[in-house]
Amino acid sequence: MSEDDLPEPSRSPGEDSGSQGAPAPEAGADPAPEAGAQENAGSPVGRGLSRRGMLALLGGGVAGASIGVAGTAAVVAATGSSGEPGAGLSYPFAGAHQAGIVTPEQEHLHFAAFDIREGLGRDDLIELLQDWSYAASRITQGLDVSARGAFDGGPYLPPDDTGEATGIAPAGLTVTIGFGRSLFSTDAGEDRFGLAAQLPEHFTELPKMINDFIDRGRSAGDLCIQACANDPKVAVHAIRNLTRIAFGRAQLRWSQLGYGRTSSTSTSQDTPRNLFGQKDGTANIRAEEPDRLEEHVWIGESQGPDWAVNGTYLIARRISMTIEVWDGVQLGEQERVTGRDKRDGAPLSGGGEFDEPDFAATDASGALLIDERSHVARVHPSNNDGIRMLRRGYNFTDGNDDQGRLDAGLFFIAFVNAPERFSVVHKNMARDDLFIEYLKTTASSVFLIPPGVSEGGYVGQQLFEAG
Amino acid sequence: MSEDDLPEPSRSPGEDSGSQGAPAPEAGADPAPEAGAQENAGSPVGRGLSRRGMLALLGGGVAGASIGVAGTAAVVAATGSSGEPGAGLSYPFAGAHQAGIVTPEQEHLHFAAFDIREGLGRDDLIELLQDWSYAASRITQGLDVSARGAFDGGPYLPPDDTGEATGIAPAGLTVTIGFGRSLFSTDAGEDRFGLAAQLPEHFTELPKMINDFIDRGRSAGDLCIQACANDPKVAVHAIRNLTRIAFGRAQLRWSQLGYGRTSSTSTSQDTPRNLFGQKDGTANIRAEEPDRLEEHVWIGESQGPDWAVNGTYLIARRISMTIEVWDGVQLGEQERVTGRDKRDGAPLSGGGEFDEPDFAATDASGALLIDERSHVARVHPSNNDGIRMLRRGYNFTDGNDDQGRLDAGLFFIAFVNAPERFSVVHKNMARDDLFIEYLKTTASSVFLIPPGVSEGGYVGQQLFEAG
Numbered sequence: 024m025s026e027d028d029l030p031e032p033s034r035s036p037g038e039d040s041g042s043q044g045a046p047a048p049e050a051g052a053d054p055a056p057e058a059g060a061q062e063n064a065g066s067p068v069g070r071g072l073s074r075r076g077m078l079a080l081l082g083g084g085v086a087g088a089s090i091g092v093a094g095t096a097a098v099v100a101a102t103g104s105s106g107e108p109g110a111g112l113s114y115p116f117a118g119a120h121q122a123g124i125v126t127p128e129q130e131h132l133h134f135a136a137f138d139i140r141e142g143l144g145r146d147d148l149i150e151l152l153q154d155w156s157y158a159a160s161r162i163t164q165g166l167d168v169s170a171r172g173a174f175d176g177g178p179y180l181p182p183d184d185t186g187e188a189t190g191i192a193p194a195g196l197t198v199t200i201g202f203g204r205s206l207f208s209t210d211a212g213e214d215r216f217g218l219a220a221q222l223p224e225h226f227t228e229l230p231k232m233i234n235d236f237i238d239r240g241r242s243a244g245d246l247c248i249q250a251c252a253n254d255p256k257v258a259v260h261a262i263r264n265l266t267r268i269a270f271g272r273a274q275l276r277w278s279q280l281g282y283g284r285t286s287s288t289s290t291s292q293d294t295p296r297n298l299f300g301q302k303d304g305t306a307n308i309r310a311e312e313p314d315r316l317e318e319h320v321w322i323g324e325s326q327g328p329d330w331a332v333n334g335t336y337l338i339a340r341r342i343s344m345t346i347e348v349w350d351g352v353q354l355g356e357q358e359r360v361t362g363r364d365k366r367d368g369a370p371l372s373g374g375g376e377f378d379e380p381d382f383a384a385t386d387a388s389g390a391l392l393i394d395e396r397s398h399v400a401r402v403h404p405s406n407n408d409g410i411r412m413l414r415r416g417y418n419f420t421d422g423n424d425d426q427g428r429l430d431a432g433l434f435f436i437a438f439v440n441a442p443e444r445f446s447v448v449h450k451n452m453a454r455d456d457l458f459i460e461y462l463k464t465t466a467s468s469v470f471l472i473p474p475g476v477s478e479g480g481y482v483g484q485q486l487f488e489a490g
Numbered sequence: 491m492s493e494d495d496l497p498e499p500s501r502s503p504g505e506d507s508g509s510q511g512a513p514a515p516e517a518g519a520d521p522a523p524e525a526g527a528q529e530n531a532g533s534p535v536g537r538g539l540s541r542r543g544m545l546a547l548l549g550g551g552v553a554g555a556s557i558g559v560a561g562t563a564a565v566v567a568a569t570g571s572s573g574e575p576g577a578g579l580s581y582p583f584a585g586a587h588q589a590g591i592v593t594p595e596q597e598h599l600h601f602a603a604f605d606i607r608e609g610l611g612r613d614d615l616i617e618l619l620q621d622w623s624y625a626a627s628r629i630t631q632g633l634d635v636s637a638r639g640a641f642d643g644g645p646y647l648p649p650d651d652t653g654e655a656t657g658i659a660p661a662g663l664t665v666t667i668g669f670g671r672s673l674f675s676t677d678a679g680e681d682r683f684g685l686a687a688q689l690p691e692h693f694t695e696l697p698k699m700i701n702d703f704i705d706r707g708r709s710a711g712d713l714c715i716q717a718c719a720n721d722p723k724v725a726v727h728a729i730r731n732l733t734r735i736a737f738g739r740a741q742l743r744w745s746q747l748g749y750g751r752t753s754s755t756s757t758s759q760d761t762p763r764n765l766f767g768q769k770d771g772t773a774n775i776r777a778e779e780p781d782r783l784e785e786h787v788w789i790g791e792s793q794g795p796d797w798a799v800n801g802t803y804l805i806a807r808r809i810s811m812t813i814e815v816w817d818g819v820q821l822g823e824q825e826r827v828t829g830r831d832k833r834d835g836a837p838l839s840g841g842g843e844f845d846e847p848d849f850a851a852t853d854a855s856g857a858l859l860i861d862e863r864s865h866v867a868r869v870h871p872s873n874n875d876g877i878r879m880l881r882r883g884y885n886f887t888d889g890n891d892d893q894g895r896l897d898a899g900l901f902f903i904a905f906v907n908a909p910e911r912f913s914v915v916h917k918n919m920a921r922d923d924l925f926i927e928y929l930k931t932t933a934s935s936v937f938l939i940p941p942g943v944s945e946g947g948y949v950g951q952q953l954f955e956a957g
Contacts, residue, residue, distance in 0.1 A: 131749075133887075173767060174833040178822025185817055186767025186832060190760070240892070255722075255749040259765075259887050263896060267817055275894035280887055282598075282722040282749075293657070298726075300640060300653025350652055350734055355645025365653060366641040420600070420726050420747055421888065425707070427742035429730060 072169055072183075072268065075147070076154035079270035080169075080183050109253045112195040116160040118475040119333050120321065121482070123197030124413065124438050125310035127289040129251040132281035132417040132434065133258040134339065135266065136203070136244030136468065137273040145216045149487055151272050152200070155248070155265055156481035159198035162188070168264045185267070187260055194254035198261055200482040201247040201337050201470030204228060221489055223328055225441040226471055229338070232453040234463050241341060241466035244276040249337065249436070255282065277466070279341065281417025281434045288415060294368060294376065298418050298431055299349055299461070301361055302368030305376055306403070308413040319411045322440045322474075330489040333474035335438045338412075338445050341419070341466035344432040349461050360457040362397030370399060382406070394457065401456040407448045412437040432462075442469050539636055539650075539735065542614070543621035546737035547636075547650050576720045579662040583627040585942040586800050587788065588949070590664030590718050591880065591905050592777035594756040598722040599748035599884040599901065600729040601806065603670070603711030603935065604740040612683040616954055618739050619667070622715070622732055623948035626665035629655070635731045652734070655727035663724050665732070666716040667949040668804050668937030671695060673712045688956055690789075690798055692908040693938055696805070699920040701930050708808060708933035711743040716804070716903070722749065744933070746808065748884025748901045755882055761835060761843065765885050765898055766816055766928070768828055769835030772843055773870070775880040786878045789907045789941075797956040800941035802905045805879075805912050808886070808933035811899035816928050827924040829864030837866060849873070861924065868923040874915045879904040899929075909936050 072080070114122045139148060158168040167173050173186030207222035208214055231237070250261035259280070266275050285297045286304030290311045297303040308315045317323065322334045349357070358365050362380065370380035372392045380399055384392045393400055404411050415438065420431040439445045453459060473483045539547070581589045606615060625635040634640050640653030674689035675681055698704070717728035726747070733742050752764045753771030757778045764770040775782045784790065789801045816824070825832050829847065837847035839859045847866055851859045860867055871878050882905065887898040906912045920926060940950045 174821070176821060178825070179820050181818050182767070182821050182824075182832075184767075185765075185813075187763045187765055189763060189767070189833075256885065259749075259885075259898075263813065263817075266894070266896075267814075275890050275896075278890050278896070280889075282726075282747075296654045296656060298652075298654055300649070300651075300656070346652075346730065347734075350730075351648050353646050354641070354643060354649050357649075358645070365649075366656075418723065418726075422747075423742050423745050427733070429733075429742075429745070431726075 072154050072157055073150045075150055075272065076158075076268045079268050079272070080181065110191050110194045111165075112253065113164050113193040114195065114197055116156075116163045116198070116476060117478050117480075120335075120475045121199045121472055122163070122475075123199035123249055123251050124320070124335060124415070124472070125288055125316065126195075126197050126251070127292055127310070128284040128286055128415055129195045129197070129253045129258075130282065130284060131252055131255040131258050132436075133250045133255070133262040133278065134281070134434065134436075135248050135250075135262045135278040136276045136470075137246045137248070137266075137269060138276045139206075139215070139245045139273050140271065143215075143272060145218075145487070147272055148206075148216050149481075149483075151269055152483045153481040154268050155198075155200060156476055158265060158268055159200070159261075159482075160476075162261055162264065163193055163196050163198055165193035168268065185260065185264055188257050191254055192257050192260070194252045194257040196250065196252040196257050196261060198265070199249040199251075199337075199472060201249070201472045202483065202486075203243055203245045203247065203468070203470055205243065206245045218486065221328065221330065221486055223322075223326075223331055223471065225322075225326055225443065226336070226469070227442050228469055229442060229446055229449070229467055232449060232464070234453070234459050235467065236463055236465055237467050238465055241277045241279075242468045244468070244470075246273060247337070247339075247468070247470045255280070279419060279434050279466075281419050283418045285416045285418060285433055286414040288413065297433060298344055298346060298420075299357070299361075301357075301363065301365055302376060304414050304416075305363075305368050306411075308411055315411060316413070319444070320413045320438050320440055326440055328489070330485040331471065331473060335440055335472045336442050336445075337468075337470045337472050338435070338437045338439065338442065339466070339468045339470070340435040340464050342433045342435050343430065343463045343465050345461050345463070346429050346431055359394050360397060360461070362393045362399030371397075396455050396457045398452070398456055398458040401452045401458075402448050407451055410439075410444050410448055412439045412445060412448070438472070539621050539624055540617045542617055542739065543624075543735050546735050546739070547648065577658050577661045578632075579720065580631050580660040581662065581664055583623075583630045583665065583943060584945050584947075587802075587942045588666045588939055589630070589942075590666035590716055591787070591802060591882070591939070592755055592783065593662075593664050593718070594759055594777070595751040595753055595882050596662050596664070596718040596720045596725075597749065597751060598719055598725050599903075600717045600722070600725040600745065601748070601901065601903075602715050602717075602729045602733065602745040603743045603937075604713045604715070604733075604736060605743045606673075606682070606712045606740050607738065610682075610739060612685075612954070614739055615673075615683050616948075616950075618736055619950045620948040621735050622665075622667060623943055625732060625735055626667070626728075626949075627943075629728055629731065630660055630663050630665055632660035632663075635735065652727065652731055655724050658721055659724050659727070661719045661721035661724040663717065663719040663728060665728055666718075666804075666939060668714040668716070668939045669950065669953075670710055670712045670714065670935070670937055672710065685953065688795065688797065688953055690793075690795055690938065692789075692793055692910065693803070693936070694909050695936055696909060696913055696916070696934055699916060699931070701920070701926050702934065703930055703932055704934050705932055708744045708746075709935045711935070711937075713740060714804070714806075714935070714937045722747070746886060746901050746933075748886050750885045752883045752885060752900055753881040755880065764900060765811055765813060765887075766824070766828075768824075768830065768832055769843060771881050771883075772830075772835050773878075775878055782878060783880070786911070787880045787905050787907055793907055795956070797952040798938065798940060802907055802939045803909050803912075804935075804937045804939050805902070805904045805906065805909065806933070806935040806937070807902040807931050809900045809902050810897065810930045810932050812928050812930070813896050813898055826861050827864060827928070829860045829866030838864075863922050863924045865919070865923055865925040868919045868925075869915050874918055877906075877911050877915055879906045879912060879915070905939070 167184035169183040171183045173182045173184040176182050207218045250258040252258040284295055286307045290309050294302045294305050320335050322331045368376035372381035372384040416433050416435045419434045423429050634651035636650040638650045640649045640651040643649050674685045717725040719725040753774045757776050761769045761772050787802050789798045835843035839848035839851040883900050883902045886901045890896050
C-alpha cells in the first residue's frame with residue numbers, strides 16, 4: 024500500500040473559525056503507512072487503512088486525497104473515571120481463534136450486520152476486511168481507529184475517529200467479524216466474490232421453527248460484527264466507526280444493542296440471571312474446557328473446509344420474551360417450565376446449580392421431578408446426542424409497544440461448529456418445550472466466524488488465499 | 491392498612507409440578523404488614539404494598555386474595571460478580587429532595603412515563619404513589635419489591651419480584667417520581683383527581699422550537715419514573731417492577747433506555763463525552779454548589795406553591811443526533827460549532843476545560859475566537875440572564891433506520907426550578923445555534939418532581955395534604 028500523505032496544517036484556536044476550505048499545505052508528515060511502533064503496539068495489521076477506508080472517513084468532500092496513518096495519537100489513558108470500571112482491560116485481536124468467543128463474556132453488546140454494496144468485487148471485499156482488521160486491532164487496544172485518530176488530523180479534515188471512547192477504552196472490547204452465507208452465494212445463486220467454491224458444506228441456514236416470526240430486515244447479512252465490551256459506549260463506538268470505515272462499500276443492515284450477559288464463558292464468572300429472573304447458561308461450555316471447545320465449538324479438520332478450521336458458526340436469534348405473561352405465572356409453574364429452582368438454579372431433581380439433572384427421579388407419588396417438556400430436559404446434552412454449544416447472549420430492552428408491554432427479551436448468541444447441530448437441539452426444544460409459550464423469535468441469523476488473525480493478517484485471509 | 495395474610499403452602503421440588511391450583515392453606519404467616527426491622531432497613535414507608543398493589547402482582551387470577559409483606563426475604567447479597575462493579579452502592583430514598591437529581595450521575599437510565607387508567611380517582615392515585623414509594627424504598631436498598639420478593643411467596647403465586655436483579659442490586663439505584671401537567675388538568679380541562687387548584691403557576695409546557703419533530707406518543711404522561719443505576723439490569727428491573735405494581739391503575743405510555751451519562755453532577759466525576767465526541771456538561775451545576783442549586787434547581791418559596799418547595803421540574807427531550815453528518819464535518823468546524831476544543835473541552839478563547847469562555851476575545855485579524863452562534867455562546871449563563879440548569883442526560887442508541895443510519899442521540903434531562911427558565915436558554919439556542927443543524931428533537935416532556943419523601947411518607951404526600 025502506498026499513501027500520498029496529506030500535509031498537516033498547523034493549528035491554533037480560532038484560526039479554523041468558520042473555515043470550510045480544502046486541506047492546507049503542511050510539512051513533515053511521515054510517509055510510511057505504519058505508525059510508530061509505540062502507537063501500533065498490539066496491532067497485528069501494520070498496513071494501515073486502505074485508500075478507500077481513508078476516503079470513507081473523509082466523506083465525499085475531499086476526493087483523491089488520503090491520510091497517512093502517522094501522527095501523534097498516543098495510547099488512550101484508561102482511567103475509566105468517566106466511564107464504567109475496568110476501562111483498562113484489553114484482549115489481543117490476533118490469535119488462533121477470533122476473540123469474543125471464549126473471552127469472558129463482557130457486560131455489553133453492539134451487534135451489526137452489513138450488506139456489501141452492489142457492483143463491488145472480491146478485491147473491494149478483501150480491502151474492507153483489511154481495513155476493519157486494522158481498525159479493530161487498534162480499538163481493541165484502546166487506541167483510536169487510526170494514528171491520527173480523533174484529534175490529530177488537523178482542523179481541515181473530519182477526524183478519523185469519532186472520539187467518544189477517548190479515555191474510557193478499551194474496556195475489554197472484542198471485535199468478532201463473521202461472514203453470511205450470501206457472501207458465498209446469494210439466494211439467486213450469484214457468486215459476487217468468486218467464493219462459491221469455498222462455501223462450507225455445513226454452512227446451512229436454520230429451518231423455520233414454531234414461534235418463529237422472522238423479520239428478514241433484522242436477520243442475516245453479508246457480514247457481521249459482534250462488538251462486546253464492559254462499557255456500552257466502547258461497543259457502540261466500535262460499530263459506529265467500523266460502519267463509517269465501510270462507507271460506500273458496505274451498508275449497515277441491522278443492529279442490536281444488548282446489556283447484561285446471559286451466560287458465563289469462564290469458570291471465573293458467576294451465572295447471571297436472564298429477564299425471566301432465572302439463572303441462565305449454567306451448563307454452558309467454558310473457556311477452561313478445551314476438549315469440549317474442540318468437540319462442539321471450533322470447526323475441525325473433519326468438518327472443514329481447511330480455511331475455516333479453528334473458526335466457528337455464530338447463531339444469533341432475537342427472542343422476544345412475553346415479560347408480562349411470565350410475570351403473572353406462579354413460581355412453581357415457572358420452575359416446572361424451566362426444570363430448575365428459580366432461586367439457586369439447581370435442577371428440580373435436587374442438588375446444587377452445577378449438579379447434573381436426574382431426568383428419571385420421581386417424587387413419592389411416582390411423578391417425575393423434572394417435567395419431560397421442561398426447558399432443561401429438552402435442551403440437555405443427554406437428550407440431544409450429547410450436543411453442546413457455547414452460549415454468549417445478552418438481554419435487550421427496546422422500548423415498549425402501544426399496550427405498554429416491554430419489547431424485551433434475549434438476543435441469543437451461540438457458537439457451534441455446525442449449524443445443523445444447533446438445529447438438533449432447537450428442534451427438540453421447539454416441538455413442545457413448555458418454555459416456547461413465553462417466547463417469540465423475531466430475527467434469526469447464521470454467520471461463519473473465520474479463524475483468528477495472524478500478526479499482520481486480516482480476518483478471512485485464509486478464505487481468500489484458499490482460492 | 492390491614493392485610494388478610496395468605497397461608498403459605500409448604501414446598502418441595504416436584505410437588506408443584508403442573509399445578510395451576512388455588513393457594514393452599516398454610517400456618518404461621520405474620521399478620522403485621524410491616525416486615526421485620528431488618529428487612530425494612532432503609533425503607534421510609536412501613537406500610538407495605540396496598541391491597542391493589544398486591545392484586546396487580548398476582549395478576550387477574552386470584553381475585554380477593556392478598557399477601558402480607560412478612561416473609562423471609564433477606565437483604566440481597568451485593569457481590570456484583572455477575573453484574574457491573576459497584577453493586578453494593580446505595581442511596582437513601584427518603585430526604586428533603588428526591589434522589590436521582592444531585593446524586594452523582596449513574597451510568598445507566600431507564601425512564602418511563604405512565605397514564606392513569608380511565609375511571610380512577612384521587613384515592614387510587616394516592617394508593618399507587620404509596621405503593622411505588624414503598625417498593626422504591628426497598629429496591630433502592632437492594633431489596634426485592636416486597637418482603638416475599640422473588641422467591642418467598644410459595645409455589646402457588648406469581649413471585650412479587652421478577653428476580654433478575656437478585657445479587658446485582660442496588661448498584662446505586664435511584665428512583666425519581668414525577669407528575670405530568672395532565673395530572674392536574676387534562677388538555678380538555680378535566681380535573682380527574684381534584685388537583686386543578688394545586689397546579690403550580692410555573693408548570694408550563696415548552697413552546698415548539700425549530701427542529702422539533704415531536705412524537706406525542708413518546709412525550710408527556712400523567713406520571714414519570716426516572717430509574718438510574720450503574721447496572722442497566724437494575725434500572726430495567728426497577729421500571730419493570732414498578733410498571734407491574736401499577737397494573738390496572740396506570741399504563742406504561744413510553745420508555746427510554748440510556749447508557750453513559752453525558753454530564754457530571756458532582757465535582758468527583760470526570761466530564762464524559764457525548765456521541766459527538768465532545769466533553770459534555772462542563773458548566774453543569776454540581777451537587778457541591780448549594781447556592782446554585784437553590785437559585786436554579788430547587789423550587790423555592792418565592793416560586794411555590796408551598797407543597798412543591800424543594801421539588802424541581804424535569805425537562806426530558808429525546809434529541810436525535812445526525813451522527814453520520816457530524817462525522818463528516820471537519821474538526822475545525824466541529825469545534826467552531828461547539829465553541830470548545832474537542833480534545834480537552836477548553837473554550838476556543840483559551841485556557842482549560844473549566845476556564846470561563848471569553849466571548850469578546852479575538853484573533854490577530856480581529857475575528858472572534860468563539861463564534862457568536864456557537865453552542866457555548868448561545869447557552870452560556872452570561873448570555874441568558876445568568877440562568878443555569880442541572881443537566882443529567884444519557885446517550886441513546888435505538889438501532890438504525892433502513893438507510894443504515896444509527897438512531898442515536900442524547901436523551902436530554904435537565905432539572906430547573908421553572909420550565910420557562912429553560913425556555914429562555916432553549917430559545918436562544920434554537921434560533922440560530924450552529925449546533926441545531928445536527929440535531930432533531932423527537933420527543934419533549936416536562937414533569938414536576940415533588941419534594942423528597944419523609945420517613946414513612948410517600949412521593950407527592952405534600953400535594954395531597956395541601957388540598
